[in-house]
Amino acid sequence: MYGLIGSLKAQAGQREALLAILLENVDTMPGCHSYVVAEDPEDPDVIWVTEVWDSAGSHRASLALPGVRDAITRAKPLIAGFGQHTETRPIGGHGLTIPA
């Protein structure tokens, strides 16, 4: 499996709008076992995203899905910058699913 732990910073006041866009496609991405978006309780603009995919290829392919491409286009103006970007190799756990 292939995992990502990342953070991004929304433009001031835009976190809620950015979260909504990030959540649009979560249940329809082939090879995605887990995709969780979270607020940082300490910083009103920061979002954490943790992802588990069957492979890095599935993650890359997801970026070309029409719904994801459209979401990225609308998300970009709301993003002030990126923070942590950590690749992981998930071994197992609870809550890992495969979309229908």
Add this chain to the structure above:
Amino acid sequence: MYGLIGSLKAQAGQREALLAILLENVDTMPGCHSYVVAEDPEDPDVIWVTEVWDSAGSHRASLALPGVRDAITRAKPLIAGFGQHTETRPIGGHGLTIPA
């Protein structure tokens, strides 16, 4: 919801044994929506753990479960240290479940 993103470092050569212990209780912890353990591809001793709970209280309560207490006792000698510890407020996503 309550989330945690954390890393820990195993004693040299003990990552696999530590991962196995961390995975023992993942499907039986009340209030746990997601619990993923992963290897760091860049460091042979580092483990990443990402967790989603219905509340911080459920996370705290899990540490008192007999199976978890036993796992912690056996894990401690295999842990060299702790790294990142980030609390989050998960909003939603894919792969969030509630154990039976």
